Amino acid sequence: MSTPGRAGARRKTPHVLANAPYRRLWTAMSVGGLGDWLTIIALTALAAHLTAGSGYRTQSLAIGGVFAAKLLPSILLGPLVGALAERFDRRATMAMADLVRFAVVLSIPFVGGYQWSIIAMLLVECASLFWVPARDTALAGVVPKERLGEADRLNLLAAYGTAPIAAALFTVVAAVVGAITTVARTASLPAAGIALGGGALAYLVSAALIFTLRGAPGDRGPQVPPPSRQISVFRQIADGRRRTGGGAAARGAVTGMAAVLAAGAAVVAVAGPYVQALHGGDAGYGAVFCAVFLGVGYGMFFGPRLLAGLSRRRLFGLAVVVAGLTLAAAALIQNLVIVVMLAALLGACAGVAWIIGYQVVDLEFGDGQPSRTLPYLRSLGRVVLLVVLAVACALAGLFGGHPTSEPGLGYRFDGANLVLLVAALLVVVAGLRALSRLDDRRGVPLGADLLAALRGEKYAPEAAVATESRGLFVAFEGGEGSGKTTQSRLLAIWLRDQGFDVVQTREPGATKVGMRLRAILLDAAHQGLSARSEAMLYAADRAEHVEKVIRPALQRGTTVISDRYVDSSLAYQGAGRSLDSGEVVRINAWATGGLVPDLTVLIDVPPSVGLRRIASAADRIEAEPMDFHERVRREFRGLAAADPERYLVVDGTLPQQEVSRLIQDRVREILPDPVPHEAEAATGTMPAIRD
Template sequence: MTAPGRRRTTAHVLANAPFRRLWTAMSVCSLGDWLNILALTALAGNLTKGSDFRVQSLAIGGVFIAKMLPAVLLGPLAGAFADRFDRRLTMFFADLARFAVVLSIPLVGSYEWIIIATLLVECVNLFWVPAKDATVPNLVSKEQLESANRLNLLVTYGSAPIAAMLFAALSVAGDVMKNVVPFLSGMDATSLALFVNAFAYLVSAFLIFTLRDIPQRNGGISTPSVFKQIIEGWRYVGANRLVRGLIIGMLGAFAAGGAVVGVAKIYVVALGGGDAAYGVVFGAVFVGMALGMFFGLRLLRELSRRRLFGLAITVAGLVLVAIALVHNLAIVVMLTVVLGACAGIAWIIGYTLIGLEVEDSMRGRTFSFLQSTARVTLLLVVAVANPLAALFGAHRLELGDWSYQFDGSNLVLLIGGALAVVVGILALRHMDDRKGVSLSEDLIAAVRGERFRPEEAEEVPGLFVAFEGGEGSGKTTQSRMIAIWLRDQGFDVVQTREPGSTKVGMRLRAILLDAAERGLTPRAEALMYAADRAEHVEKVIRPALYRGAVVVTDRYVDSSLAYQGAGRSLDPDDVSKVNAWATGGLVPHLTVLIDTPPSVGLKRLGGAADRIESEPLEFHERVRKEFRALAAADPGRYLVVDGTLPPDQITRAIQDRMREILPDPVPQATEDVTGTMPAIRD
């Protein structure tokens, strides 16, 4: 049902003539930008081909530094310029300037001019991009903006493999033309690609010039410096353990990617490939990213997203090590596709989890921080990678008739792969939400389309459903409604709750929720909830499951992970281990999360607030984030329902999901262990 709606929205956005014209210009420019990267690095390598290996490494590294340096230094100036001047004319003259500069590169044909021209093109890009970004919201409605941004992202990265294939084809065509047309014999094969690149900018200039719907100014953009974004970003990221792990993992992947980008050209040459082979390897990365984004997540949909993130980066590192050691171009291309797939999986998981973890008011700054830090990381890595490759030089290892070439590009790739492996393992250990579950068994089960659960060996005949959510979310009401519905269907139902469903639990509940009990430490609180849960599982839940009943509980282990782990800032690994031991590893077949903003849920509560309800709003916000993160990490077990919907609509959504897992009903005596207790609030 969702996909057709998206197609209609996208088609409607492209039906907007001004946006369609701007989007076409963006597509042409993106293709030209990727073609520019390939052509300039290839040309730099070709101009120094007869030189020492060190000279060639430094020459290519200089191009990358020249491309990234202006963005770090002049980004704020370009953003301010876009706010003050006519954006249509800004983009038009920027395109004309890029056309003229790129056209001059093959005509001049010197390495020094490549560096100068690269700096000039990137400086001009800095004025074109913010003018374009500021223009899009003025051409589409608010309802269309998300679809418009999705299309912009598509052409920004989707044009990379097209540019790679075009560059490979143009390189071959350029070599043929040199042999057929005599006066072209002195021209480098990459010159044809640069001519096409210049023509792309000229086409974009024409499209922009004919676009009359761009307002002259709309002072809505403010672009702080890159370093200010990084400083402000770390203040926020440092306070969130999961986001910190995601950022470190993604920056580690960027660093490894920067090592690859920096030495790719000279490595392909060392393998005996030319410009066409370089284009194929470059395109293989983006083909792999597309495959990872679209198919990798589907193939491993039952694997925890947190685990998959760290695993993808680790595997990418191992593949990069293999690329560094293998001297077969065809195998390197195939491994590069795998490398790109791992990068695509990690990238989309990272962005998704950040979107879930970071509140809307901070999300834009967090993404801006990530992009700015990634830009600086790439600049530093590329600046170091090529000098390191040049310093190491080229070496041949010989042992009898066996010989092996190992040069600076191999060393850089090897170090990049090792860095990715270390970062991936750290991210996996930092973010693992399935402690105690074998990663290999978990992965094998995910490949089979199943979710591995150690407790499944018990093969209990009953069905276990847990309801989770914050204060006032509506979970208690919904758990009761579902219990009534199940009884009407003829099922043996045990409706229960935490804390307080046993005699010991009732005493623990009185202490845990007493608003006057302010001296209770977070660790003691976590242990008391675990003690209640141990009694609850042993005396209520397991006996009911063994006799084949459907157990519906209001709160379970995930509440401790959210309230004590995130709310009280305890180590989630410690909380998870304590509760796994207390429950004997018993996990619900389905967990229903009633996701309600704390500002809404707390207003629903009546009467005096208990000890947990009286916590500040920031506490409840952390709890909600952790619930959502747990659900995102285990989508197969969770049903997330918007708690602000009408109650009957929420109930129908839960019923629809439960029909998928319910066995055939066997009418038996019913039991409600909460029936003798006073009514409690959600």
């Protein structure tokens, strides 16, 4: 297939890791993250060993104490330490915190005792509270402001991507120690002691990397830790609840995200006693821990790419429900191999839910700024983890162990099983609630939608319509003053220059009937028009538009570029006028015969910016209050997040030439072959020319 050449291609921007100071800092974060995970895995395993002879209840509560010591300092002391950290040298603060963590962790196997393990965990976390704000300030000194978003994503990889590596290392160490113990038939140092030595070594390496770091702000200059570091987690949660309080979608997303986080926390909380009951030992515990986090990584990376034909919001709700069912299966099927596999599936569901849920909550804030969304979700996650870990360990301990008295029957129902079943029930309920609140394809059967996605298709009642179209259909969407009209015209000019036959059109008003409807819909004199009447008038214009302009052009093989289409009704009448989105979808699906654009370009501009660009007198829609336009923008962004394969979201505040270049790059990927297939087939029948 031949395609137009890439004119004026620019040199690719170097990856942020090409920045040597950031690369060294990121390496230190990764090594330090490995030390964090090795420490918590080893300490929980050590707590189980130290209390193994004290009964199931004591063992469960001891493990819960380690998790509480891990999470409490950040919740109670985070704002205080964040304010103190700015008074010290950044690089020295990070290096000293790493050295403190190295010394404390190294001392645990030698000092011994459960009490010192708890104290050591508290000291390690307090040192980490100084390390994190100093790192954030150092990042601002080594990474350009426009690359901080890319750096943040890599920082998350450094913090959480090392968890399965640490768990795998612990599993290997435990398996080797177990094998040596079996062969030698003698007592051996628990694997936890060796893992703690590895964690201490990781902190020492991190300190060396930080000490040799160059290019980062070393002194206590005017830069300070991010404001979120100086605000308590409870205030951040309250602020986030206030921001999302009016959005059902965001509330459903937060509920689902908290549910899958609670599911993972429940597994981690009772994994130690549960695996011991299944005779899995330390190696089995490490395998379960590793499976959960490997699943999370897989779900975050691959999950949204799977089932491309399914709405992302529906996928979110289904992921939460499947996580709950998986948790129930893990509670009832007492086979270590199957439990490990179920843990991986649970992690994958959690990864899918978090990556999609984050997008939904971020869109609800209106401006898509991670600086607002991330602190809220991070704080909520800490509190949920602490509460679930404490309650799960306490409930498991209070219920105790209950092996069956029947001879030859190895099944048992302990506190761990009870915790997993209770958590499974709550997660399934939260998933069903999230699915009902976030469903953006009401009226489309969920089963049929899922089956079509499994076949690699997208369910549509009028599936035959897609086979009629031979041309390319591109729709432009956006709020008032976004620049979509200008960009649709520029794209049409560019495509014609490439030799394509192009029909440029708009809504409303592309037909004779549409022109009359446009006069009614946009005339400021018609302020009394009801929301339902407005929605049906737009649908009537669209039906005429598709029947008279779009479909005939597509059947001729022409490229159609439309300024607005169905998504405008979903945003303006559905969200802006607060109509039922399912009804708006059904009306427009019937009006268009199910015709969907091949690509929808969303020019995203804050309403405060777009409305200032309008020089002429405001029409009936433009004259709506600011909160109306904010709802419209949120809905547009939500639609794009729900179907990322069909959307291109472009920042409309960029220079006009940059916006055009981004659009052309995406359209170039889907352009049809300018040489018709029939012509290529005909050349194959021509005889070869011989001398």
